[in-house]
Amino acid sequence: MTSTPSVDCLTGARRPLAELTGLTPLVATTMCPDPQHVYQRLRDEHGPVAPVELEPGVPAWLVLGYQEILTVLRQEQVFACDPDNWSAHHDGSLPAESLLRPMMSPYNNAYFTDGERHRRLRAPIDGGMARIDQRAMRRAVAALCTEVIGSFAGRGEADLVVDYAAVVPLLAVADRFGLEPEVGRELRIALMNSFAWGADAEAARRRVMTIFADVVAARRAAPADDLTTFLVQHPNLRDDAEIFDTMMLTLVAANENTATTIAQTLRLMLTDERFAGRLRGGRLGVDDALDEVLWRDPPMTNAPARYALRDTELGGQPIRRGDALILGLTAANADPRIHPIGQAWLEVGNRAHLSWGAGPHACPAQVPARLIVRTAVETALHLLPGVRLAIPADEVPTVPSPWGRSPAALPVRFPPVAQESDEH
Ligand code: HEM
Numbered sequence: 001m002t003s004t005p006s007v008d009c010l011t012g013a014r015r016p017l018a019e020l021t022g023l024t025p026l027v028a029t030t031m032c033p034d035p036q037h038v039y040q041r042l043r044d045e046h047g048p049v050a051p052v053e054l055e056p057g058v059p060a061w062l063v064l065g066y067q068e069i070l071t072v073l074r075q076e077q078v079f080a081c082d083p084d085n086w087s088a089h090h091d092g093s094l095p096a097e098s099l100l101r102p103m104m105s106p107y108n109n110a111y112f113t114d115g116e117r118h119r120r121l122r123a124p125i126d127g128g129m130a131r132i133d134q135r136a137m138r139r140a141v142a143a144l145c146t147e148v149i150g151s152f153a154g155r156g157e158a159d160l161v162v163d164y165a166a167v168v169p170l171l172a173v174a175d176r177f178g179l180e181p182e183v184g185r186e187l188r189i190a191l192m193n194s195f196a197w198g199a200d201a202e203a204a205r206r207r208v209m210t211i212f213a214d215v216v217a218a219r220r221a222a223p224a225d226d227l228t229t230f231l232v233q234h235p236n237l238r239d240d241a242e243i244f245d246t247m248m249l250t251l252v253a254a255n256e257n258t259a260t261t262i263a264q265t266l267r268l269m270l271t272d273e274r275f276a277g278r279l280r281g282g283r284l285g286v287d288d289a290l291d292e293v294l295w296r297d298p299p300m301t302n303a304p305a306r307y308a309l310r311d312t313e314l315g316g317q318p319i320r321r322g323d324a325l326i327l328g329l330t331a332a333n334a335d336p337r338i339h340p341i342g343q344a345w346l347e348v349g350n351r352a353h354l355s356w357g358a359g360p361h362a363c364p365a366q367v368p369a370r371l372i373v374r375t376a377v378e379t380a381l382h383l384l385p386g387v388r389l390a391i392p393a394d395e396v397p398t399v400p401s402p403w404g405r406s407p408a409a410l411p412v413r414f415p416p417v418a419q420e421s422d423e424h
Pocket residue numbers: 110111112122125173249250251253254255257258261298299300303304305354355356357358360361362363364365368369370373
């Protein structure tokens with residue numbers, strides 16, 4: 001297909017999104033060996049805000065510039081989170097079966113809400129995160145990681161994504177909600193199944209809701225020192241539905257992003273000699289390693305989304321009311337305008353990356369998220385000495401998605417670790 005240039009060659013004016021064709025698919029930035037190469041090509045062609053295609057016939061702006069992303073995230077009176085403001089929901093351009101719907105449809109929680117309503121729903125999450133006892137959580141996460149590793153340590157081989165990174169975060173956060181370990185495990189499976197296609201998904205969603213309803217009823221009858229009790233007693237949450245929606249948002253946001261960050265940190269450890277050297281007794285600690293991952297390969301490569309509430313201009317592009325803007329966090333972290341010497345992740349201690357977001361919706365769980373990742377990586381390194389990747393580094397598969405570049409599997413081998421006997 002021939003593409004319509006984004007600049008009118010007669011007038012020099014930039015064209016609005018609806019007039020552009022032949023756009024780069026967003027997945028070209030995630031399903032490729034070097035996303036920065038693709039981002040740079042888009043920058044060269046369009047500047048810090050580039051038109052892309054989310055799915056065939058569904059265009060959006062990809063914000064590549066560091067300053068431009070901050071402008072979008074801080075101006076919620078112009079760029080809203082509520083997907084109901086996206087024109088594609090109203091002009092029929094979004095197919096009913098579109099895979100964009102889960103991330104770009106309105107839901108009743110803080111993430112998809114703006115202004116006063118967002119502040120009301122967000123305060124209980126902030127309050128709950130602030131009350132987490134970090135020492136107690138670190139101990140609980142270390143015990144959980146040890147148990148999970150114990151389930152495969154004797155085998156001498158494992159998939160550190162499927163067997164480990166994908167398991168730990170949800171169980172760690174479910175534990176803070178006061179769910180018993182076996183209920184946490186059941187919740188993890190039910191949540192996974194609830195997002196799949198097919199008849200089982202509805203049953204899984206009902207099971208998730210029953211688990212939430214049971215723990216909420218239990219804490220109402222007998223309060224405890226946990227996140228569920230905090231939400232149940234919070235005056236901002238008006239009914240059980242708002243409590244369940246807040247629990248769901250927190251658990252889902254915790255699960256995907258933290259699992260991916262653990263996987264990316266382990267992946268670097270196993271595939272990058274320089275990084276592995278650092279982690280295993282080198283000058284820099286796991287915290288520095290984690291910062292490097294957050295600069296270079298954050299879990300939300302392209303975060304959905306904001307929706308323009310009025311016509312405006314951003315990075316020289318004409319943004320029209322109802323346009324969707326995708327936050328190119330990986331691109332912005334490497335914006336050449338903020339890194340005159342390049343290689344931002346080598347500036348030890350610099351945490352000015354955008355991987356937690358910014359503005360009113362910035363991740364409320366930065367402290368517990370770091371704690372989970374750090375503990376999971378440290379525990380794996382400690383308990384699996386000699387762990388090695390079982391496939392060539394460039395064959396590590398990636399989960400196909402326009403939003404991220406999460407490793408789908410990290411098959412490893414290690415000297416089998418003898419299991420401790422229960423009979424002491
Ligand atoms: C390394 C792991 C994590 C990363 C990189 C991360 C990143 C982010 C980012 C970028 C956003 C903002 C998205 C936007 O503005 O559109 C966000 C929002 C959020 N995150 Fe995290 N997150 C992580 C872990 C967690 C954990 C462990 C939890 C819960 C315990 C959590 C809970 C949330 C919630 C509730 C929101 C929505 C906040 C709002 O809309 O006001 N995240 N996260």
